[in-house]
Amino acid sequence: MTISLPTPLLPETDEFDAVTAELWAAVDTDFLALLGWEPQMRVLYFPHDHLYLGVKACIVPSCYRASTYACGLCSGCRSRWKRQWQDLSPEEFAASPAAQAGRYLGIENCVITDCPRPWKGARVRLCAAHNYQRTVTLKLPMEGFLLHPDVRALESYGLCQTAACVRQRPGKTSPYCEAHKARLRDLRRRVRDFDEDHWRRTVTPIDEANEVNLRGLPDRVVTEVLYGLQERIRDCVRTPYYKLRPFCDLLRRRQVSSIEELELTDQSSGLHRQLRDAFIRYANRRGLSPETERHKDLWDLQAFGHTKWLRFTGITQPWLRQAAKMWAWDDLPRRRGDNVGDTVQSQVNALEKLSESLRVQGPDHGAQPAALGRGDIVAFGNRLAFLEQRGDITLRSRHDNCTYVRRVLIRMRAMGLTRPGQPLHGLPDDFAMGLEDVPALPDEDEAGHDLAPEVMEVLCANLPQLEEAHNREARLAIEVLIDTGRRPVEICKLAWDCLQRDGDGKPVLIYDNYKSHRYGRRLPIPEATAGLITEQQERVRAQYPDTPQNRLKLLPTTYRCVDGTRSISPAWVSGRHRMWVDSLPDFHVAAKVEIEGQPVTKMLPFDKTKIFPYAYRHTYAQRHADAGVPVDVLQQLMDHEQLVTTQQYYRVGEQRRREAVERVTQMQFDRHGNHVWRQAKALLDTEHLRRAVGEVAVPYGVCSEPSNVAANGQDCPVRFRCVGCGHFRTDVSYLPDLETYLADLLRNRERLLAAVAADDWAKAEALPSDEEISRVRRLIRRVKDSVDDLSDEERVEIDHATTLVRRARNSVVHVGLPRVRQPLPDIRPNRTA
The missing domain is CATH 1.10.443.10 (Intergrase catalytic core)
Structure with a gap:
């Protein structure tokens, strides 16, 4: 039995149908030349130095195989290096004689000029007949044998009779090359009855480095592989020979007439699935245009300049599906960006929900648009509410579906799709959704999703x-x-x-x-x-x-x-x-919980699902808003189009400042250092507002004396001897100011006591009294003792509240009390600038 060589891949062959001819015409001749394509051989040669096809060659000079290892050696050379020569570096091994010893160099022709028969091996380098002539007949050394006049080229026995093999047969007794003869012998030992003719057509060729063999494949499949490989290169996808070769061997074993016929199971290689889908996609996109896609139920958005696919298969009513296609055809040209496919598909999916509602609840399953009315819209809204209550969809999904259906129906009417001859002809006017049919969403601004400073510090440290x-x-x-x-x-x-x-x-x-x-x-x-x-x-x-x-x-x-x-x-x-x-380990942040009816501060795990890349944008904006950056400046920093978007972060900051004020108010003290026991929740809104605008500030606390408050702090009857006044109160947020004030008092007293140029009455008037110094010291000590009595969780919460209050205080102007605005909190204190 003889199998002839495959028919050369040329347009005049019978296998060339219209699709094959079109794909073959799209394959560039330069690309074929790059791969060394010859129609008679059908073997692709992948160049080592190509950006997307190449694999670097083994660093052993005489080795022709490719290397996929970091050491630069091919698998065979690497095995010998690790087995016997690992004391040498890969470079030293490659340059040594040991790298050449015993190298397998594949099969080549006999060294006698023009002799096509395969040699017996790398050491002999002669075919069997010439080796017999040298060793038995002439008994000459190799040098003399090559020069002997009776030595001449012999006729070829022909190629191996397997469909894919390009090797020569070593003799006329077997139709196969040595390698396939050995494979057949092994197969016969394992399987008693098999179809040798099928084996010849499907057996894989002998692998050669940097080669992919397409012999034994139909012209249609060969063309699909060549065109698909060309398009993958244009898409900058690496496809080295060791990825493509197993896929082509699979096509040969399955004997498919087109790659579209290749069926894969869940256990199949992911690479095979990827290549199959890619080659089919490239072949189908040949000649693709919006006009060819618009009539299908599945659109390849590449035809419209976008990515992904658009599916209309979920819309069962023909009139609604056709209207949806016409709407999408009209909508796509106005879309920009990377997620156009997902955006439009979301609106088509909303129409699928409407289609499902009509199919389930309508008497004729929504087949006739003229029979629809307001009741069908109400039924659609009720069905979405039911799906939300059952947990199948969220409130957001329900809102979006109603919004999309309302918007698309309005656009369809504006496009004239209700005119005679159009898909929506006869659709009643009351089949429409109004704003009141769209369920409201809770107020959710972009702001409020920022991460706490303690969470950011842990993230940055890791x-x-x-x-x-x-x-x-x-x-x-x-x-x-x-x-x-x-x-x-x-x-x-x-x-x-x-x-x-x-x-x-x-x-x-x-x-x-x-x-x-x-x-x-x-x-x-x-x-x-x-x-x-x-x-x-x-x-x-x-x-x-x-x-x-x-x-x-x-x-x-x-x-x-x-x-x-x-x-x-x-x-x-x-x-x-x-x-x-x-x-990462769990994040713990201070949070208020209620235990036995009492609010308690606990360190609780932070929800890691709230830590996502976009949250860093919210954190950046909130950090600047809390630091008092003007809203117009922050708008420019965030590149917001609308000022209202930026203002959301300031509303969050105001709410947090109010909570911080309530927290530090629980640790208020009078001039004697006694707690002012007042529940923070009882603070009047007017007091919150007064704090928000900076209050009528006095040194190191606040003043509640009515005449002084009315005069904006300019009518103090005791001339700002606040720690001796019954209207003075302070809290833990003023602790740094009190410590600075005490240091100033001590420093001023020492300077005045050392002065000799002032009268006694002037010194007595200016000298800080011991009572004032003692009062400030006692006040500082009482505040510190109160902080020390807190639990670790409460102390963290107080520190955070104090920071917010001081930052808010520094962001407003206090009459007679100049302050410097606090810098942004450093969430990365260990990083050098």
Whole structure:
């Protein structure tokens, strides 16, 4: 039995149907030349130095195999090195004679000129007939044999008769090469009855380095593989030979006439599934256009300039499905960004919910649009409420579905889809959703999702663990997110040259606001953050020296990219961030709980699900708002379009300041150091307002004397001898001021006692009294003792409340009492600038 060579892949073959011819015409001749394609041989040769196809060659000079190891050796050379020569470095081993000894160099032709028969081995280098002639007939050494006049080339016995093999047969007694003859012999020992003809068609060829054999595959499959491989290269996807070869062997074993026929199970290789789906997708996209997609139930959004797919299969009513397609056709051109597919699909899914409601609750399953009315809209709303109550959907999902259906129906009517001949012709006017049909959501602002300072300190202290568990890019992305408060996508897509200096030499980050489509935005950043970016720039430049600088990304990905021109994705960063946060020990923060009817402060675990990359933006904004940064300045820092968005953070700050005031008020003292026992919850709103605007402040506390309050602190009858006045009170937030006041009193007394140029009455008038000094000392001691009596949890809460109150106090102007606004809290005290 004889199997002829496969038909050359040329357009005039019978196997060339219209699809195959179209795909073959789309394969570039330069690409075929790169792979050394010959139609008669059907073998692809992957160049070692190609960016997306190549695998570096083994560092042993005489070895032709590829290396996938960091040491630079192929699997065979690496095994011999580790077995006997590990005392040498890989480079020393490669240069030594030991690396050449016993090397297997594959099968080559006999060394006699033009002899096509395979040699017996690397040591003999002659075919069987010539080796017999040299050793038995002529009995000559190799040098003399090569020069003997009777030695000449012999005829070939032909190729191995397996469909995929390109090796020569060693003799005429067997139709196979030595390797396949050995495989057949082994198979016969294991299996008694088998189809040898099927075996010939499906057996894999003998692997050769950097080669992928397409022999034995139909023209359609060969063309799909070639075109798919070409498109993967254009998409910057690495596809070395060791990934493609097993897939082609699988196609040969399954004897499919097209890759679309290849069925894979759940146990199949993920790489096989990836290649199959990619090759089918590339083949189907050939000739793709919006016009070809708009009539399908599944749209490939590549035709519209976007990614992913758009499915209409869940809408069962033909009129509603057609209207949905026409709406999507009209809506897609107005969309921008990376998530267009998800955004439009969400609105189509809302129509699927409407379709399901009509199908389940309508008498004719919603088949006739003219039979619908207000009752069907009410039924749809009731069904969504039922699904929410059952737990199938959330309130947010219910709200969004109603909003989307309302919006899409309005747009469909505006498009004229209710006119005669259109899908919605006859649809009653009362089949529409009003604003009152959309369930309200609780007030949820962007603000209020920031992370507590103690949580941020722990996260920043554990950033090195993020780099150890993943890589430098993951850590740098999170670190810059923390320092700058940008959105994750804005940091992930930073260009390599994103760092500039302003006129004063200060660092400025150049980023793009993709959400609002504002590009080239400028943000002042700390020198420490600029140092991180500079270090990453040097690292990326060294890693990709041949890539033009204007195409490089600051945070390049290694997925589907080998030249640094694609950035990591927000989803990738979010996934690594989640794994890192979950691996950290529990975070504990002070929180109030009620035990036996009494509020108690406890250190409770912090919910780790609240720690996500976008939370760093909220934390950045809240930190600046709490520090008293003007709202218009913070709006520019956050690059908000609307001022109201920025103002949300100040409302959160006001609420927290009120809570802090209530907390420190529980530790109020009079001039004798006695507790003023007053429940914080009984504070009047007017007092909160007075504190918010700075109060009528007196040194180291507040004054409640009516005439002095009315005069804004300018009519004190005891001339600011506050610690001797019954209207004076202070709290724990004034402790640093009291300590400073005591130091001033002692310093002034020593200076006055040493003075000789003043009259006695002047000294007596200016000299701080011992009673005042004792009173301040006692007051300080009582405040400190009260703090020491607190539990650890209460002390943490008091410290936090004190910080907020002092920051709020420093952010307003006090008459006669100049103050300096507190700086931003340092959540990374150990980092050098």
